[in-house]
Amino acid sequence: MLDIAVAYNRYKFLGNEFLTWLWFIIETDQNRLRQYDPDLVSLNIGSRMVLENTRNNAKETVTIKGQDADLEEGLLALKKGSVVTEIHLSYKAGDQHWQFNLKGESLNISNLKLPETGPVETPEDFEGAVIEKTYLIEKVIGLVNNLFSHFIKLRVSSEWRNQTVSRIRKWASS
Amino acid sequence: MGLLSSRISITRYKVSGRLDGSVHEIVYKALKKHAIPEIEDDGSEAMVGWTSFEYPYAPDFEGYSFVFGAHMVFALRIDKKSIPPKLVQKHYSLEVAKHLADTGRQFLSGNEKKAIKEHVVNTLGRRIPAVPNVYDLVWHYKDSSLWFFSNLKSANEALETLFIKSFGFPLIRLFPYTTGNLIAGLSDSERDLLSKLAPSQSEE
Numbered sequence: 523m524l525d526i527a528v529a530y531n532r533y534k535f536l537g538n539e540f541l542t543w544l545w546f547i548i549e550t551d552q553n554r555l556r557q558y559d560p561d562l563v564s565l566n567i568g569s570r571m572v573l574e575n576t577r578n579n580a581k582e583t584v585t586i587k588g589q590d591a592d593l594e595e596g597l598l599a600l601k602k603g604s605v606v607t608e609i610h611l612s613y614k615a616g617d618q619h620w621q622f623n624l625k626g627e628s629l630n631i632s633n634l635k636l637p638e639t640g641p642v643e644t645p646e647d648f649e650g651a652v653i654e655k656t657y658l659i660e661k662v663i664g665l666v667n668n669l670f671s672h673f674i675k676l677r678v679s680s681e682w683r684n685q686t687v688s689r690i691r692k693w694a695s696s
Numbered sequence: 697m698g699l700l701s702s703r704i705s706i707t708r709y710k711v712s713g714r715l716d717g718s719v720h721e722i723v724y725k726a727l728k729k730h731a732i733p734e735i736e737d738d739g740s741e742a743m744v745g746w747t748s749f750e751y752p753y754a755p756d757f758e759g760y761s762f763v764f765g766a767h768m769v770f771a772l773r774i775d776k777k778s779i780p781p782k783l784v785q786k787h788y789s790l791e792v793a794k795h796l797a798d799t800g801r802q803f804l805s806g807n808e809k810k811a812i813k814e815h816v817v818n819t820l821g822r823r824i825p826a827v828p829n830v831y832d833l834v835w836h837y838k839d840s841s842l843w844f845f846s847n848l849k850s851a852n853e854a855l856e857t858l859f860i861k862s863f864g865f866p867l868i869r870l871f872p873y874t875t876g877n878l879i880a881g882l883s884d885s886e887r888d889l890l891s892k893l894a895p896s897q898s899e900e
Contacts (some may be wrong), residue, residue, distance in 0.1 A: 524891070526869065533873035535895040540872065628871045630847045634704040642700075648750065652764045655699055656834055659843065663708065670872070671880040678882070678889040687896055 530627075537626035538574070540673045541606035545571075545596075546690045558668050561615040565665075568610035568621055571596055575604040583607075600694040613665060620662050629670065634662060698832035698845050699749070699769065707852055709842040710878050711835065713865025719837055720760045723768060726862040731755045732773040743826065744854050746862070747773040752830040768835040772844075772855050775826035779817065787816045831855070842867060 524532070547554055548565055556562050569589050573596055575582040584599045586592075596606075606626065610633070613620040618637035625632070636658045642651045676682050698704075715722045732745030732755060747755040748762060749769045762770040791812050792804060804812070831846045833855070844855055852869070860866045868874055876882060876890050 524873070526874070529873040530869075530871050533876075533893070534871070536872035536876065536893065539896055625847075626872075628707075628847070628869075629875060630705070630707055632705040632847055634706065635702070636704070649764055652699065652749075652769060653767075656764070656767055656769075659699075659704070659706065659834075663706070663843070667875070667879060670875055674872075674876040674880045674882065674890065675886065677893065678886045682896075 534627035535605070536674070536677065537629055538605040538607050539626075539677065540629075540670055541609045541624065541626045542600070543673055543676075543686070543690065544669060545606055545609065546693055550693055555669075558672055559615065559665055561661075562665075563614040563616070564612075565614075566612045567593065568612040570608070570610035570623065571606060572608035573599040573604040574607045575599065575602060577603045597694050600690075613662065615661060618658075618661075620658070622662060624666065629666065631662065631666065634659070698771070698830065699834065701845075704845060705847045707844045707847055708870040708875075709844060709867040710870055710874065711837075711840045711842050711865070712868050713863070714840075715837075715863065720763060720768075723762065723835075723863075724757050724760060727755075727757045727762065727770060730858060730862045731757070732775065741821065742774060742776040744772070744774050744858055746858070747771045747830065749832055753828065766836070766838065768837060770833060770835075772831045772833065772851065772858065773828055774831075774851065774854055775828045777821050777824050777826045779820050779824055783820060784813070784816060787820060788813055791816055 545567065548567060552564065555565050559565075569587060569591065571586045571591075571593065573584045573586075575584075582599075582604070584595060584604065586596050596604075608623060608625050610621065610623050613622075620634070620636060622634040623632045624630075636655065639651060639654050639658070640647070642648055676686060727746045730746050732747050733743060734755075745755075747753075747770070748757055749771050750756075750761065752771055752773060755773075757770070762768050792809070795804065795808070795812060796802070829851070831844065831848075831851050833845065834843045836842070844852060846852065856867050856869075868878065870879065873890070877887055882890060
């Protein structure tokens, strides 16, 4: 395997393409997401998205913020060749709700808000709370790993080049 | 900065090694050996070590208290002394004035100024307490995975350094390439294709 620092910089575009693909799938094919996560009720764009265009040796950043923000600006940026570099997601499974930021280049999760858990009032509650929180975090990490695994298999296939890229472009222009 | 916070940040790692023998006992010994020192070293600017998740300011790993179900949960603690620049400037100016008065000279050489500054920083460093920062982690030994509850570059680098020193094998940070290569279930030929990928835009 490549040197870690070299690999991080050389392939960070993959994370940005992953988030761009994820936005496309969220908007066009929720059923496909359910195949990736049988417990999934919905996965939606939350309150923040950052796009970057590094074409023509210039860096242009578009940030969209706010609950129920209009994503038209983002689609316009996509049409001009931008990719999504950061996304805030709202994930529902069963009757539970998670919210978190996902960064393309690192796949780091930040600002993760877990579903409500019971209060820790006694020392006996403590171990239970740790195990419950761990389980709830595992759900999000499992979702991200699962989505990325499907993306990367698609990304190395000819389907990506022959079909997916043009589908994403068509959707962004529609 | 932790597992029980209302807002959580996570950096994911693959643990690239296995322990020989009783896992909990080996981890217990390594945590004790590399625990954050209880007494502050007066000279060093920062101290890094393991601490316990439940009692981060009084590390205690007895009774395998870091084991929670199938996971091991403990924390990295970085105690750092941070001297405000304005405080350094104040004491430096006072020290320079005293030195000039004592020697009856008008100016100090560059080397003298440097020595006075170092003396001021060292003296203040001994008087100012270190500020502790605690970063929890969850180690899923069976899955060879580890979650570190911070995205801070300096904290992640400190974790990677202390982990290999403590357990003898490295952590591999999971970002797009390593996630694809190590945990996405790609075949050998798919991994070859992965290493040859270029941005879609440039493939037009």
